[in-house]
Amino acid sequence: MASEEHLSAIKGAKVLMVGAGGIGCELLKTLALSGFEDIHIIDMDTIEVSNLNRQFLFRQKHVGQSKAKVARDAVLRFRPHIKITPYHANVKDPEFNVDFFKQFNVVLNGLDNLDARRHVNRLCLASGVPLVESGTTGFLGQVTVHVKGKTECYECQSKPAPKTYPVCTITSTPTKFVHCIVWAKDLLFAKLFGNKNQENDLNVRSTDASSSSEHSEDVFERRAAEDVEQYGRRIYDHVFGYNIEVALRNEETWKNRNKPRPVYSKDVLPPKPVGQNGNKDKASNTGDPSSVSAMSSLGLKNPQDLWSLRENSEVFLEALRLFFSKREKEIGQLGFDKDDQLAVEFVTSAANIRAASFGIPLHSLFEAKGIAGNIVHAVATTNAIIAGLIVLEAIKVLQNDVKSYRMTYCLEHPSRKMLLMPVEPFEPNKSCYVCSETPLTLEINTHRSKLRDFVDKIVKEKLGMSLPLIMHGVALLYEVGDDLEEDEVANYAANLDKVLSELPSPVTGGTILTVEDLQQELKCSINIKHREEFDEEKEPDGMVLSGWTPALAAEKTKTLDNGPSSSNASQTVPLESEDNDEIEIILKDPEILAAGKKRKSSDVSVAVDPEIFSVTGAMLTKKKVEEDDSNNDIVMVDGKLDLNKKKRVQ
């Protein structure tokens, strides 16, 4: 098998790799060893220290350089005669258009985000080039094959939405550490150091508005000539003390909840500001502002240590002081970045103080950083395995061996004795708006929602388009591009601020909009349905997109109720058989396979970061849902997501 037929298919092939990270390094190596001779590789990232434990083509000395280029050079050292073309660029750049994709025999993804995956999926569909998609998290991984018209596309199955939390859980009633992190990062950090014009819910929920609202306008502003230590303590007392007291006045809220405890700086810290300014400044005076750290000026060394409430309070005040004394220029435009040490210190300490106030267990900086930065767990072995599996699928694709295509799951715990579990790919979902031109339906208040809301929340966020064009019949409502005339730009900008029903060509209930992305060559129709009211907590976008149903939703629900059975089937899956490999036992979906005949699906732990590891089948969805149930959390579900999940949530 490893021989001639393979080699002939491999030799002439021109392949595109998207991503030169964890999977990418392994993949490029395995492709080169397997005999591939013409490989193009796109990656916009540069090398970081935390890549070195698994991205073995990179060394310490390469930190800061282009991944695609360094990876190419490293592989050419052991395969000098092959052609590797690197692009230090974003795959969403316009140069990588359908024509660019058409030159390849197969596209291999080793990406780390949903957005780019969807983009590549569309370009592959538009250019008719097969796609082998992959993802890993810790010991888990998967490889899938997407060939237009033969197997489902990457977007045929719903992807679990990134988890979001109801606003009031974050602002008033946190029950888990992650809620405190979201509060510290998205509200407090953004309020203090981010863009002042951004909407921020930090103070809006205090019911007793009369007394605080006017105050709160400037409470976060540093007063003229206010000492930074005093300012820090004032912020501290306001958010951890005063705001909690305000919240406690609303008795209704705490009927069935544990009451939080207000925390004031004077109760935790000695009355005088900690430390001597002179010393601290000397300690941190060296080097560039990015190396400023509250931990080092306080002598805290191990990021794995759990800090006491007092230590957290010291870190909080010190980090805030350092921001104002060392990085003042950045204030007002900072966004949270997991690689910004001081930002991580501030968020960790703030989250911990809030957690202490609400009786939630505290966490170390290391853990907090992982949660705040959505850091993906990654090990070299899984990436190596997945890269091997990608190459196997790529070879089948090149040989057009459709019958042998498999999606393969790499599991942490064996399921039916398997650590590597192949499953036959699904057929395209006939109601997929991406590969089947199925119209969508949008419920929206056409008298209140502006075109801008529609563009941001639906076209960009939900449909994942980057260069959209919106038409009502033949009338152009909106368009993005470099080649627009000035008056067109002005016209579209004006349209963005109009409510739908007042557009030059009014959009009302019954209107059919056409939305198109010229780069992705994706076009879909959206039926507009007017709706007056939306539930603020459950439908925070103020609009609901639907019409795109996962093919297996109905079956899945049945399965959950009746338990797995191998009769009436919709998918075929090869399993071990007595004497011959051709017998196929028929199952409904991979969930059953994963679960085994009697086992609970929790035996297969596939609960992972949806961004990175978006399992195509139902395995993940179900696991996710179970988790959510047990935590009593409300998950805001995208309008387009599958019914099964929706039903189970709330």
Place this chain on the structure above:
Amino acid sequence: FSKLQNWDSGGIYKQTREYNFSYFDELMHKRKSRIHYSSAKFLQLFCHLRMGTEGEQLTEQETAIYDRQIRVWGVDAQRRLSKSNVFVSGLRGTSVEFCKNIVLAGVGSLTLNDDRLVTEDLLFANFLTPPAENDFRGKSVAELCCDSLKDFNPMVSVSVEKGALSIFDADFFQKFDVVVVNCCSLLTKKSVNAKCRKLPKRVAFYSVECRDSCGEIFVDLQNYSYCKKKNEETIECKLHYPSFEEAIAVPWRSLPKRMSKLYYAMRVIERFEELEGRNPGETSVDDLPNVQKLRKELCEAHSLNESQIPDSLLRRLIASISEFPPVCAIVGGILGQEVIKAISGKGDPLKNFFFFDAMDGKGIIEDISNGKS
């Protein structure tokens, strides 16, 4: 004193690091007076423990580089990894993949054994970087690998041990926590495994072999206990592994019906090579008739239907002259994962065979041991 020895062999450094030096001094003193232990051995042990305490915390560099994997297996596991010593003999595609994986993961030391001289062909079979100007004259495969692997992770100590695998005695293996043999004859496999089992401390033994698009891993962790969480509770699991010799002696008819065909096929070929005095992998399609004859004999002896070992599979396994890089990556990845599990004590280790065949894409675990586990 036995307790201390347990720590030593079990790799439970977590406990040792909680005591400081003076505590150990005192402890040593007390114990010494009670048990007459040779002072040399004593010193050796003390040094070991001392080293254990020195590595109490990961360095800043380690924390930065291993950040993403510490998030998978925790600091304790990382600490245990960084104190482990691994020996690998036979450097082919799969074992080189394995070496790369554990060097990246950050084991303490890796010792390589493969005296074959580097040739153009051998160089072509892996991803290790040739020396400047392609001057590999007189270099052994192990030396070449050593240079490249050191470069992958400067925090791991990589070295070469010359000599034929079969002549190393049990004492030699005492130095290691893990022994991996790749592409090794049946006889040597059995004897190295037996030597590892003789030692007072546990030396985990792994054998790995890839032919064509198929791979096999064998694991012997002897008696292995570990903790795992089930429904919030921590339960202790105990596993008893048979030696390679014991495992392959299990009568075929007593094995489950759905046993991976690859298991039988590998035994036939292994036996064939032994009878013919061939090196592992020294086969060709021309051997098929004789291999088929042997299959018949073995199947009759074991009362197994010959259809369990299809011709097509045998042909693939003996005809292939080179390894298949994607399969090396997959099997080398699984092996790396297993060794990391065994060293760190995290996760269910596989017991005791793993098979991968690119034809069906399944990676299957088989438990082949006499009686219960």
